[in-house]
Every structure is written in C-alpha cells, then in structure tokens.
Amino acid sequence: MDIRSPAFKQSARAALSDAQLQRALGNVRTGFIDKRRQAVDALPEFDALRDSAKAIKDHTLAHLDLYLEAYEAKATEAGGHVHWAETAEDARRIVLDICRAAGARTVTKGKSMITEEIDLNAFLEAEGIRPVETDLGEYIIQLRNEHPSHIIAPAVHLNKDQVESDFRRVHDHLPAARDLSEPAALLGEARRVLRSQYFAADVGITGANFLVAETGTSIIVTNEGNGDLTQLLPRVHVVVASIEKLVPTLEDASQILRVLARSATGQDMSVYTTFSTGPRRPGDPDGPEEYHVVLLDNGRSSMLGSEFQDMLRCIRCGACMNHCPVYHAVGGHAYGWVYPGPMGAVLTPSLIGVDKSGHLPNASTFCGRCEAVCPMRIPLPKMMRHWREREFERGLNPAAQRYGLGLWAFFARRPRLYRFATSLAVPALAAMARGRGAFRRLPLAGGWTRHRDLPAPESRTFMQQWRDRSAGGETAAARGPEGLA
Amino acid sequence: MSARDTILQRVRTALGAAGGDAARSRAVAARLAEAPAGIVPARGRLDGKARTDLFVEMAEKAAATVQRVRKPDSVPRAVAAYLRGRNLPAAVRMGDDPRLAAMPWDKVRALEIGRGAADPDDEVGVSHAYAGIAETGTVMVHSGADNPTGINFLPEHHIVVVDAADIEGDMEAVIARVRAGFGKGTMPRSLNLITGPSRSGDIEQTLLLGAHGPRAVHLIVIG
Ligand code: SF4
Numbered sequence: 001m002d003i004r005s006p007a008f009k010q011s012a013r014a015a016l017s018d019a020q021l022q023r024a025l026g027n028v029r030t031g032f033i034d035k036r037r038q039a040v041d042a043l044p045e046f047d048a049l050r051d052s053a054k055a056i057k058d059h060t061l062a063h064l065d066l067y068l069e070a071y072e073a074k075a076t077e078a079g080g081h082v083h084w085a086e087t088a089e090d091a092r093r094i095v096l097d098i099c100r101a102a103g104a105r106t107v108t109k110g111k112s113m114i115t116e117e118i119d120l121n122a123f124l125e126a127e128g129i130r131p132v133e134t135d136l137g138e139y140i141i142q143l144r145n146e147h148p149s150h151i152i153a154p155a156v157h158l159n160k161d162q163v164e165s166d167f168r169r170v171h172d173h174l175p176a177a178r179d180l181s182e183p184a185a186l187l188g189e190a191r192r193v194l195r196s197q198y199f200a201a202d203v204g205i206t207g208a209n210f211l212v213a214e215t216g217t218s219i220i221v222t223n224e225g226n227g228d229l230t231q232l233l234p235r236v237h238v239v240v241a242s243i244e245k246l247v248p249t250l251e252d253a254s255q256i257l258r259v260l261a262r263s264a265t266g267q268d269m270s271v272y273t274t275f276s277t278g279p280r281r282p283g284d285p286d287g288p289e290e291y292h293v294v295l296l297d298n299g300r301s302s303m304l305g306s307e308f309q310d311m312l313r314c315i316r317c318g319a320c321m322n323h324c325p326v327y328h329a330v331g332g333h334a335y336g337w338v339y340p341g342p343m344g345a346v347l348t349p350s351l352i353g354v355d356k357s358g359h360l361p362n363a364s365t366f367c368g369r370c371e372a373v374c375p376m377r378i379p380l381p382k383m384m385r386h387w388r389e390r391e392f393e394r395g396l397n398p399a400a401q402r403y404g405l406g407l408w409a410f411f412a413r414r415p416r417l418y419r420f421a422t423s424l425a426v427p428a429l430a431a432m433a434r435g436r437g438a439f440r441r442l443p444l445a446g447g448w449t450r451h452r453d454l455p456a457p458e459s460r461t462f463m464q465q466w467r468d469r470s471a472g473g474e475t476a477a478a479r480g481p482e483g484l485a
Numbered sequence: 486m487s488a489r490d491t492i493l494q495r496v497r498t499a500l501g502a503a504g505g506d507a508a509r510s511r512a513v514a515a516r517l518a519e520a521p522a523g524i525v526p527a528r529g530r531l532d533g534k535a536r537t538d539l540f541v542e543m544a545e546k547a548a549a550t551v552q553r554v555r556k557p558d559s560v561p562r563a564v565a566a567y568l569r570g571r572n573l574p575a576a577v578r579m580g581d582d583p584r585l586a587a588m589p590w591d592k593v594r595a596l597e598i599g600r601g602a603a604d605p606d607d608e609v610g611v612s613h614a615y616a617g618i619a620e621t622g623t624v625m626v627h628s629g630a631d632n633p634t635g636i637n638f639l640p641e642h643h644i645v646v647v648d649a650a651d652i653e654g655d656m657e658a659v660i661a662r663v664r665a666g667f668g669k670g671t672m673p674r675s676l677n678l679i680t681g682p683s684r685s686g687d688i689e690q691t692l693l694l695g696a697h698g699p700r701a702v703h704l705i706v707i708g
C-alpha cells in the first residue's frame with residue numbers, strides 16, 4: 001500500500017469537508033465509547049487486569065527470544081510448520097510459496113491487520129491468486145478497492161447507502177429489484193455470497209491475536225465467525241503473526257482476553273475465541289490438513305530495547321482511536337498508512353521510518369484520553385512526543401515551527417522571564433477574545449484556527465491559578481487518569 | 486544465517502541478552518511450568534445453583550437462549566421442541582459424541598440425525614460442551630473424532646448441551662480442566678470458546694445477529 005502519511009495535513013483537510021465521512025464518523029463518537037464504559041464499570045477488577053496484562057507483555061518482551069523458541073518447538077510438535085520472515089517481502093514470498101504448493105487459485109482471508117501491513121492482497125493478485133476478504137467490513141472495502149480506516153471496524157468510514165450501491169454493482173447476478181435498504185439485508189447478502197467462497201478456497205489465511213508458547217497455539221478473537229470458517233474449510237491454514245503476539249501460557253492469554261473485548265467493543269467476551277494447535281488429527285472429521293505460521297519481524301526487533309518498546313504491548317483493540325478527538329474529526333484514512341489513530345501515530349514511524357510518516361506524531365491534541373483508556377497502559381502521548389523530538393532533531397519539521405519552538409525554548413529555560421511574559425500575554429489574549437471564550441481566528445495561528453477554535457485563556461496564567469488552588473487544597477491530579485476520559 | 490537465527494539474534498541484541506543466560510532461561514521455564522493465574526474476577530466465585538444461574542444470566546446477556554432440563558434423557562425432546570417452536574425442519578447434524586449418543590433420540594419421532602462433518606445446507610447443529618464459563622456465559626467445545634468443528638459455525642442454529650456439573654466459575658478453572666483432560670502443554674486441534682450467536686456491527690455500527698456463523702445459539706443446560 002502506498003504511504004500517504006506525509007500528506008496528513010491535506011488528507012485531514014479533505015476529510016473534514018467530506019460530508020459522507022463526517023456522517024459515518026458520528027458512529028465512532030457515539031457507539032464505542034459508551035459500550036466500553038459500561039463493560040469496564042461492570043468489572044471491578046478491570047484496572048487490576050490492565051496492570052496484570054501489562055506485566056505479562058513486559059515479561060514476555062523481555063524474554064521474547066526464549067518464548068519464540070518455546071512456541072516454535074510446541075507448534076512444530078503439534079504438526080505445524082513455523083516460518084520466519086524478517087521483512088514484509090519475505091512474508092509475502094513465504095505465503096505465496098505455500099499457496100503455490102497447494103495449487104491455490106482462491107484464498108479466503110479472516111480479518112487481519114498484519115496482512116494489510118505486508119500488503120498481501122495486491123501481491124497475491126499480481127501472482128494470479130484471488131484473495132477474498134470474508135469479514136463483512138473487509139469484504140466491503142475490498143469491493144471498493146480501499147483499505148481499512150479502523151483496526152477493528154474497517155468500514156466505519158462508510159454509510160449503508162454506499163454499501164448498498166457497491167453490492168448492486170458487484171453482485172450483478174442478483175435481481176436488481178431486491179430490497180437492500182436495511183443493514184440486515186446487506187449482511188444476509190454478504191453471508192450468502194461468501195458461503196460459496198469458503199468452500200472454493202484452497203488456502204485460508206488469518207492473523208492471530210495471541211500465540212501461546214506453552215502449547216504452540218494461535219488464538220483468533222472474532223464476532224462474525226468468518227475467521228473460523230476461513231481456517232476450517234480450506235485444505236491449508238496459514239497464520240500470519242508478528243513476533244510480539246507471544247504470551248507465555250493459557251492463563252496469560254486469559255488475562256489479556258478479559259481486557260481486549262471490553263476495550264474493543266464493550267463485550268465481556270467476543271463471540272468466538274478460537275485456539276488452534278496444528279493441523280487436523282487422525283480421525284478428525286474436519287479441519288485443515290496443513291497448518292502454517294509465518295512469524296514476522298518487520299521492524300519489531302528494532303523497537304525492542306528502545307523508547308518505543310512499550311508499543312509492542314499493543315493488542316490492537318482500537319480503544320485509543322475510538323476515544324481520540326483527532327480520529328473523530330478526520331477518520332482513519334487521513335493517517336495515510338495501515339495503522340490509524342494514536343497507536344498508528346506511534347507505530348507508523350517505528351515501522352516505516354519517521355521521515356516517511358510526516359506529521360503523524362503531531363496528529364494529536366495531547367489530551368491524554370488514548371493513554372487513559374489503553375488496556376495495555378501504553379504511554380501513547382509520551383511516545384508521540386519522542387517522535388516529535390526525533391523529527392525535530394533531524395530537521396524534518398518546517399522552519400517557522402523550528403523558529404517558534406526555539407523562541408519558546410529560550411523563555412522556557414528562563415522560568416522567571418517565562419512567567420513574566422505569560423502574565424502579560426494571558427490577560428492580553430483574554431481581553432482580545434472579549435469574553436467569547438474562544439478565537440475563531442488569530443494572527444499567526446491560522447494552522448490551528450482553520451479547523452478549530454482556539455480556546456481563549458482565562459485572565460490568569462496556569463501558574464497563578466495553581467497557586468490559588470493548591471492553597472485551597474484541590475488539585476487536578478486528584479481526579480486520576482480516568483478523570484480525563 | 487537463516488531468517489530464524491537473524492531474528493532471534495536481533496531480539497537478543499536489542500534486549501542486551503546473551504544466548505546462554507541461565508537466569509533468563511530459568512525464568513521462562515518456571516513461568517511455563519507454573520502458569521500463574523493472575524487476577525481472577527470475583528464474579529465467578531460461586532458454587533452450585535448460583536454458578537449455574539450466573540452462567541445462564543451471562544449467556545442470555547450475550548443473546549443466547551437457554552433452556553434448563555433435569556436429566557440427559559430430556560435433551561432429545563427439548564431439541565424437538567426448539568425445532569417446532571421455530572418452524573424448523575425436523576433434522577439436526579451432530580457428531581458421535583458419546584454423551585449425545587447415549588441420549589434417547591429414538592423417543593422423538595421423525596427426527597432426522599445427520600452424522601459427521603457439517604454440510605453447508607444444515608440448518609441446525611447439536612454439540613455437547615466440554616465446559617461452560619459462568620463469568621461470561623461462554624461454552625467451550627473442542628475438535629476430535631466425535632466433534633466436527635464445522636457444527637459450531639455452518640448451521641443457522643447451534644444447539645449446545647451443557648451439563649451443569651461442567652460449568653466452572655471462570656476461564657482459569659476451564660483451563661485447568663483442559664490441562665487435566667489433555668495433558669500439560671497439549672491441546673486439541675481446535676478449542677472453541679463460544680459466547681452467543683455470531684454478529685457484526687460493520688454497517689454503521691448497527692449490531693446485527695447472524696453474520697457468518699449461527700444466527701441463534703440455544704443452550705440446553707442439564708441439572
Ligand atoms: S495502543 Fe492501546 S488502546 Fe490503542 S489499539 Fe493498542 S492496546 Fe488498544
């Protein structure tokens with residue numbers, strides 16, 4: 001997939017004036033947040049489970065080489081084939097070779113971000129193999145020749161009338177007069193069309209939410225059941241998983257599963273959590289005859305031991321984008337590569353390089369909501385700041401910004417002068433806003449005010465107010481991180 | 486160097502770890518051997534009837550329907566009643582699970598039972614759960630000679646028989662059961678945790694039941 005991240009500003013501007021997109025994004029703002037909240041409130045141990053989940057991944061990452069070896073030994077013992085891929089290209093090659101050996105013409109696919117990352121579909125097509133996405137959202141965007149705009153809700157940028165016209169265009173063997181006005185009719189049609197594909201496919205490709213070292217098992221977590229049919233019906237099942245998907249034991253998977261579904265869709269448990277270990281056993285009436293796992297590095301090992309290691313705890317739940325005001329405003333495509341939202345703003349520069357990811361680390365208001373909801377307690381704002389620093393060090397940002405930051409740094413290193421300057425500036429800005437509380441336009445700040453208002457400061461600086469409040473005993477910190485959500 | 490060795494070497498270098506570091510190996514071996522449980526929610530810590538009740542409540546919350554019967558012999562009639570109640574043809578698909586096989590299916594007249602792997606045309610599949618999880622209203626089924634996995638996914642309706650004695654409070658207890666049943670570190674090919682019928686929210690985030698898997702999951706709880 002082409003990298004369009006450096007065009008974030010232009011893409012964001014286009015997204016803001018796209019009425020269809022803005023209507024669809026309303027579903028993110030309303031749906032996910034309340035459901036997560038209710039599920040979290042119903043489980044008193046939720047925060048303790050987050051700590052537990054974080055500790056499990058930290059331990060696993062610190063011993064990743066050993067867990068990879070243990071996993072490989074168990075998966076092989078169960079009759080699976082484990083392949084190692086350093087790069088996206090290596091992974092594509094390995095999958096192609098497996099497909100060729102199976103004589104595959106059609107492959108079905110369960111929803112997987114990792115195969116988006118390695119751009120598998122375009123590659124297979126170019127090699128004469130037809131990939132069929134089976135997750136409803138993925139199927140829709142495949143028909144439209146698009147990429148997912150959300151890691152768990154790939155078609156969240158679309159409205160149902162758009163889906164209807166795509167189905168009418170592509171399913172032209174069906175009667176033109178059929179009623180597709182309800183989402184249920186669209187779902188039913190996709191179900192019927194895809195049923196025959198599962199049986200026609202020679203190879204089924206899925207990702208993995210977890211790989212369990214104790215048993216050599218891969219786990220997928222889904223709601224539709226398409227991933228299960230994808231891995232059950234074809235003769236060959238290929239799992240593509242990046243190396244940080246490892247967990248030590250079944251208990252460890254269980255801990256993280258408890259925070260995954262709640263953070264993602266607000267369910268206590270997703271409908272299907274499927275543990276797969278090796279191919280069909282003697283006497284089994286169904287199941288794939290071959291089971292392959294492609295372990296992909298593609299940049300993960302260079303995040304280990306760096307300030308971005310924490311990002312490898314990510315379980316792709318999507319909560320950070322569901323709660324992100326920037327994502328709410330522009331949607332996922334504006335981020336210009338596979339992973340959108342706050343997790344994408346951190347991961348994209350790690351995987352493709354900060355020079356290719358443009359302004360992504362700046363696609364944030366630093367409101368902190370992403371970190372407050374992240375089940376794996378990943379310090380996303382801090383890591384975006386790290387990227388901004390690196391961007392700055394390498395002179396990748398525009399001259400005006402560099403000059404402005406330099407000026408700010410001059411004052412910031414001189415606290416007394418800084419306080420004196422802000423004590424003059426703040427009342428001046430407050431007076432300019434004339435009690436309206438916000439600026440629609442402000443000289444020199446057009447980049448900010450073009451698409452949002454700049455809140456006007458109250459007439460006293462933060463430091464002045466802080467002194468008053470501390471004297472009164474109330475501090476913002478007492479609300480705790482969830483108070484931000 | 487092979488891709489495998491390159492990746493493992495990179496990981497070791499990044500972590501500043503030497504290959505033969507005995508302390509790290511011991512830490513990993515201990516974790517794999519002991520499999521510590523972590524935080525187990527208090528919610529599932531119930532016994533007997535209270536546990537079964539929680540299982541039923543959570544399963545219904547996940548949009549499954551539940552019917553309770555006193556003994557295994559009542560299951561075939563409960564299945565027949567379900568089919569009649571939904572105007573379904575009197576035909577089910579099931580594996581050779583001995584617990585199901587021991588039930589008096591001949592008592593219900595004209596019920597056609599298909600054996601072996603599921604067919605795309607099957608409307609109703611019947612499975613016997615290996616265990617239930619009260620915490621989330623989940624049933625656990627696994628593959629094997631007597632348990633075709635397709636029965637869980639292909640039919641429109643999936644009926645799962647659960648013995649109340651197999652319902653555990655939480656997932657950790659079910660994991661312990663799997664370990665005791667299959668041996669430490671060993672798994673059936675496919676172990677499926679199922680919580681309600683399949684669903685999708687992919688069109689405008691409107692939740693719809695019946696995506697690619699069953700549209701309805703009906704649990705028959707014995708005891
Ligand atoms: S960064 Fe955290 S919140 Fe975002 S997808 Fe990953 S785990 Fe979920």
